[in-house]
Amino acid sequence: MNRFLLAILICAMPGFALGQGNKEAEKIVGHVFKPKTVEATKERINSLKLPDGFDIEVFADQLGKxxxxxxxxxxxxxxxRRAGDVYLLSDDNKDGKAEVKKKVLQLDKVHGLDIKDDWLYMVTVNEVYRARINKNGDLGKxxxxxxxxxxxxxxxNRTLAFGPEGKLYISIGxxxxxxDETREESATLVVADPKDWSREVYAKGLRNTIGFDWEPNxxxxxxxxxxxxxxxxxxQKEELNKLVKGGNYGWPYIYGEGHHNPADEPPxxxxxxxxxxxxxxxxxxxxxxSSPLDMLFYTGEQFPEEYRNDAIVTFHGSWNREKAVGYKVIRINFKDGKPAEATDxxxxxxxNNDKEQFGRVTGLAMLPDGSLLISDDANGVIYRLSYSGS
Incomplete structure (x- = not known):
């Protein structure tokens, strides 16, 4: 197990004590601790903790990352996949497991993707592509x-998604x-008009907003x-932000409820x-x-009614704190269109007392039957979370 202690001494800065106004020098202690990856065995998968009535099973495995x-x-x-490609998975006999598993496109550093009008849209570090989806699932050029x-x-790791009004939103970490960034679009969410793919900054001050989605109501x-x-x-705690056009969310100078980042002074x-x-x-x-990776609002009909329009979030897991956190999927309950409590x-x-892990959850997607897919880039597994009520 790789564990060591990193102590950082931050020099005195006016008005700083992790945002609270102490002018004395502040010592901040950081840790590096990465739980060891172990195999996702059947026994370990069966030990996963779920709300009553839910089931989880392997939808596809041996997928790399x-x-x-x-x-x-x-x-x-x-x-x-981290290998720089796109795979097609399909559960043709509807048994909850993918019988079809094949590579349909090689594209270096491809990460985020979305579907609109029979096109698959994909983003790499510097480019956005789209490919026509054929009837058999293969992709065009x-x-x-x-x-x-x-x-x-x-x-x-860029992500993209089409908004309700039809424009394409791209997260740029x-x-x-x-x-202090040198490019205006770094640490932002940009929006592009499909008419000519011209784009503008929608919101800024976002360190890395990989997961984003629209509340359905x-x-x-x-x-x-x-x-x-x-x-x-x-x-700094992970943030759920309501993103509005022209909004500034503080990075790198201000975080949380107005705390000051001592390492970077405002411009x-x-x-x-x-x-x-x-x-x-x-x-x-x-x-x-906790490292939030993906987020979607649940709009299916399989889960209990109280889950409808709640946000589901994957926490990829920590590597830089003394006690590991994350490594889980949470539900954020939305009441009257606003976020309330979060539950596992x-x-x-x-x-093994949090010293090992067999899953770093990453992406989310909902199948037509309302079950939820959850990818894991540590053991190459995609899980299917379903609700039977029994």
Whole structure:
């Protein structure tokens, strides 16, 4: 097991004590601890903890490092892999397991994807492509529709999704943990018009909002943003933001409920207090370093009625705190279109007193029957979460 302690001494800065206003030098202690990956055996999978009435099974395995997924109306599943390709999975006999499993496209550093009008849209670090979906699930020749997204740096995993009004939204993570970016589109969510694929910054100050989706009733856009590393085990917490056009969500200068990041001073000689007035705080926060990966609002009819229009989020899991957190799927209950309490949906991937793990959950997708697919890029598994009520 690889574990070591990293102590960081932050020099004195006016108004700083993790955002609370202490002018004395502040010592921040960080840790690196990566739970060892162990096999996803049948016994371990059977030990996963679920709400009553839910079942989980392997939909597909031996997939290397599967990440993001998209599903057609007839149930064909497209999944991107770290190997730089797109796989097609299909459960033709409807037994809850994919009989078809084949590579349909090779595309370097492909990550996020979405489906619209029989086209599969895919994003790499710098480009956006689309390919026609054939009746048998194979893809036509990919067509490049954008080629000038900013370089990735530390956060190169782009995601994309079409909004309710038909425009294409693309999440572009920051190039660093915390720094002054040199490209306007870095650390933002951009939106592109399908008429000519011209784009503009929709929201900024977002360190790495991989998972985002629209609340089905209000059509408000929400996204899960990754917190800054090396501010300690309990800071910065992961953020659920309500994303609005023109919004500034603080990174890298302001985080959480107005806390100041001591390593980066606001631009144009602004004070932290002045910059904080320009920032929209998160609507909810969650345990620091949980690493949110994907988020979707559940709109199916298989799960109990109280799950309808709730947000489902994967927490990929920590590597930089003393005690491992994340490694699970949660449900955020939305009441009257607004986020309320969060509860665990799938847990138990951490084993052996949290020193080992057999699943780092990543992508989410809903099948036509209302069951939920959950990808794991540690053991190459895609799980199917279903509800029988028994």
């Amino acid at each position: 599967p990440r993001m997924m998209a599903v057609t109306q007839d149930g064909k599943v497209y999944v991107t 990919p067509e490049k529709i954008m080629s000038d997204l900013p370089d990735g740096g530390q956060h190169a 920051s190039t660093c943990n915390a720094c 209000t059509r408000d856009l929400y996204g899960m943003d990754h917190g800054i590393d090396w501010l300690g085990d309990e800071q 144009h000689n602004m004070t932290y207090e002045e910059y904080a007035k320009k920032v929209t705080n998160p609507v909810k926060t969650y345990t620091a370093h 949906l799938v847990t138990g991937f951490l084993v």
